[in-house]
Amino acid sequence: MNNKKHISSNMSQIYTMDVEQDIRSALDFANLLTRHKIRGEFYITGQMLEKYPKQVKQIAKRHIICAHGYHHEDFTCVSYKDADRIIKKTVELFKKHKLKLIGWRFPGFKFKNSQLKILVKYGLFDSSIRDVAMQRWKSILHIRNFLSNMKRRRVFLPVRFPKNLDERPWSKIDLNDSRLYLKQGRLVFHCYNYKKIKNEFENYLNELPNRSKLRGISYINN
Numbered sequence: 555m556n557n558k559k560h561i562s563s564n565m566s567q568i569y570t571m572d573v574e575q576d577i578r579s580a581l582d583f584a585n586l587l588t589r590h591k592i593r594g595e596f597y598i599t600g601q602m603l604e605k606y607p608k609q610v611k612q613i614a615k616r617h618i619i620c621a622h623g624y625h626h627e628d629f630t631c632v633s634y635k636d637a638d639r640i641i642k643k644t645v646e647l648f649k650k651h652k653l654k655l656i657g658w659r660f661p662g663f664k665f666k667n668s669q670l671k672i673l674v675k676y677g678l679f680d681s682s683i684r685d686v687a688m689q690r691w692k693s694i695l696h697i698r699n700f701l702s703n704m705k706r707r708r709v710f711l712p713v714r715f716p717k718n719l720d721e722r723p724w725s726k727i728d729l730n731d732s733r734l735y736l737k738q739g740r741l742v743f744h745c746y747n748y749k750k751i752k753n754e755f756e757n758y759l760n761e762l763p764n765r766s767k768l769r770g771i772s773y774i775n776n
């Protein structure tokens with residue numbers, strides 16, 4: 555049975571990694587997923603691409619490439635105009651390296667509401683919002699982001715999120731959770747602590763029951 559088609563819907567468990575340092579861990583993670591024929595998503599800074607173009611292109615052969623700021627900026631400290639400039643510069647850098655960029659994750663998941671409009675403008679989906687927050691706050695999620703930023707002493711207008719925003723929320727990965735295999739969505743790994751959980755994650759992949767394969771992991775078709 556070819557179940558690859560129906561898993562490519564958004565009902566998938568997708569492994570994602572934020573890469574702003576430690577290219578070795580990113581490569582390790584990519585290779586592990588490739589060995590399991592799983593397609594992951596890598597959120598990479600422009601700076602890392604400048605420093606390690608070969609390695610990033612290696613990852614891009616099998617996996618999806620998204621961006622994670624240019625210098626891992628804190629976008630809550632950046633004006634709309636500067637945010638646009640940074641995102642544009644990042645998009646152009648990936649283009650220059652012939653890498654197709656389809657999504658974005660704000661460093662530290664921190665952003666001002668208005669900046670989501672810039673992602674729409676450049677045709678990128680966003681993956682900076684946690685799924686539990688989305689479910690809890692629904693249509694007033696923009697207020698929630700306003701409040702979180704206020705706590706960080708970053709005050710700006712609580713404008714609504716753009717209607718045509720393509721939001722693909724992230725969620726936490728907990729390898730001790732015995733029902734983790736039932737979790738859907740984009741699970742976040744960080745390059746800086748990957749080494750610590752690497753073996754545990756490999757065990758998890760090895761032990762995944764077949765039924766979870768049916769529930770949907772994004773597989774590499776070629």
Ligand SMILES: [Zn+2]
Pocket residue numbers: 572573574622626661662
């Ligand atoms: Zn990061």
